[in-house]
Amino acid sequence: MTDHGFDFHTLTPDVQLNAIESVGIYPQSGLLALNSYENRVAQFVADDGQRYVVKFYRPGRWSNAQILEEHAFCHELAQADIPVVAPIYREGTSLFTAEGFRFALFPSVGGRGFEVDNWDQLEAVGRYLGRLHQVGAATPFQERAKFDLDSHLYQPRQVLNEASLIPEGIQATFFSDLDHLIDAIAARWHTDWPAIRLHGDCHPSNILWRDGPLFVDFDDTRNGPAIQDLWLFLNGSRADQLAQLDTLAEGYREFREFPADQLQLIEPLRGLRMVHYMAWLAKRWQDPAFPRAFPWFADAKYWEGQVLAFKEQLATLQAPPLTLYP
Structure with missing residues (x-):
């Protein structure tokens, strides 16, 4: 692959x-x-x-x-x-x-960079994502892909296995810890959510700021749970993430019910993104642009760091999910 x-x-x-x-x-x-x-x-x-x-x-x-x-x-x-x-x-x-x-x-x-730590901007992003999801929920995609474990977890696992990029000395540990993470994500994954059309890759770098947010790069748009377009704005300590989540929800609720029942998917989705990103780099490694842009990907220290990241994400998955302030 x-x-x-x-x-x-x-x-x-x-x-x-x-x-x-x-x-x-x-x-x-x-x-x-x-x-x-x-x-x-x-x-x-x-x-x-x-x-x-x-x-x-x-x-x-x-x-x-x-x-x-x-x-x-x-x-x-x-x-x-x-x-x-x-x-x-x-x-x-x-x-x-x-x-x-x-x-x-x-x-x-043109536009300025979106300021993740600006509460007014974050609330505005939540407001516009509520509107975006209103439109996205009207009818699902017929041709585009859907967020699922096969495309974002099992296939990437196979890509990493075939890529021959992981140093031989840590391969056993790497794949053992990866499989523990995959099992933990699968155990917490559910599909009891309406599949709506999403931006799909709504991270801060895909937002420009003018008089408000401007959403760019819909290349990864697909059907999925609404929380996928929201969790990428959460960072820092648990207390920081709770405050960010509450700010997003405040804006989002002006146009659409906030998907609080999907909060338990945040850490599984974070794990999916981690695995999918590594596989994306491995799959494209034959394109000369990738070794030039991501030289650290071929460094043994990177792969050793990923083993630690697997353990950290596994611990996070075992913690209670985020909740909105009452």
């Missing part, structure tokens, strides 16, 4: 420029590469004076139907006055193809 295939080596600047011009937009500046590894993303200024972002999708990851469903969701959110960056339509479509690459164009928008 390791990705031996694609490293974007044929996506040259000329290919990118020709692709953009094929849909009637003509760059007048160079392409400024933006921070993206799964896909290739660049910003440019066109001859109409507008700034755009072009996103070239990694082949084989999503089907055309899945990408178009993502785009349609973004437009549905934008039409509901929820601040998202939606793709641009040209001649009735938002997904284009050139020389074997699929790509989309977006308006380039």
Whole structure:
């Protein structure tokens, strides 16, 4: 299951420029590469004076139907006055193809970084996520994937087993502790929640701050429990997380009932993300961009640290789940 295939080596600047011009937009500046590894993303200024972002999708990851469903969701959110960056339509479509690459164009928008420790901003994020989930709950995705143990836990476990990146001296301990963590997550996982359309990867770096939050990068949008879009804002001590959770809930409740019955999923979801992230790096390691960007991933100290992280997450899973203030 390791990705031996694609490293974007044929996506040259000329290919990118020709692709953009094929849909009637003509760059007048160079392409400024933006921070993206799964896909290739660049910003440019066109001859109409507008700034755009072009996103070239990694082949084989999503089907055309899945990408178009993502785009349609973004437009549905934008039409509901929820601040998202939606793709641009040209001649009735938002997904284009050139020389074997699929790509989309977006308006380039600016903004400051979202301040996680700013209570007013955190409450506003909760408010807008309540609105986003209102729209997301109207109807589920038909093509996009769903949060489940297979895609985020069992398949990643297989990827790590096949990747041959873990130092031989700690392999037995690593996989033993990983399997203990997997068993603990599976024992606490349940699917007794409505599957709604989510942002899917709603961490602070995917929010820009203007007059309020602006949600970007819906590449990982999928069906799942509402709490998935909320727990990534929780950090620090348990007391810190309780205060953050209460602030998010205060804003969220203005538009939608807060999913308090899903709080027990927070630590299982944190464990899923931990395992899935390692497997994502391992699966993409043949792409030269990944060793350059994540050199520590090949260091034995990283894998030793993950063994400790497994133990810490296992202990957290055994603690009582977070609860809202009464």
